[in-house]
Amino acid sequence: MITDPIADYLTRVRNAIMAGHRVVEIPASKIKKEITKILFDQGYILSYKFEDNNVQGVIKIALKYNKETKASVIKKLQRVSTPGLRKYFGANDLPRVLNGLGIAIVSTSKGVMTSKQARQQHVGGEVLCFVY
Incomplete structure (x- = not known):
């Protein structure tokens, strides 16, 4: 399991x-x-x-891979909130990943969305992971 x-x-x-x-x-x-x-x-x-x-x-x-270098578009996938230690942030405190070059995926009361979308809708939630 x-x-x-x-x-x-x-x-x-x-x-x-x-x-x-x-x-x-x-x-x-x-x-x-x-x-x-x-x-x-x-x-x-x-x-x-x-x-x-x-x-x-x-x-x-x-x-998805880059055609010339054959490197992946995804450089890093990082888990933030774990079952042992949940990480919750308010709408104003949501993290920015690489100064906006990456995304933070957030589970909110209005569904799963990026931190940018959550900030626009003024909802906070549990930060699941960072992707860049």
């Missing part, structure tokens, strides 16, 4: 990038689907597909 499914998600993506894979498969959940949609909207992944062929379902993510 996995105690931290979001950390597992980030680790699977990180490992696939380090191994140079084009596609990674991850067991699905609602929050993982929302994180995947954010990564796609922000341009960190090429595409994604949700498959509900079994009980849990699977998320297939096509990773």
Whole structure:
């Protein structure tokens, strides 16, 4: 049993990038689907597909690489809030990642969104991870 499914998600993506894979498969959940949609909207992944062929379902993510250098677009995935130590921030205190070059994914009362979107909607929440 996995105690931290979001950390597992980030680790699977990180490992696939380090191994140079084009596609990674991850067991699905609602929050993982929302994180995947954010990564796609922000341009960190090429595409994604949700498959509900079994009980849990699977998320297939096509990773994005630079054409010339063959380096991944995602440089770092960092888990912030863990099950043992939750990190909550108010709307005015939400962190900026690399002075706005990266994103912080936040779970708010209005859904999962980036810290920039949360700041615009004046909602705080739990900072799940940093991506840059």
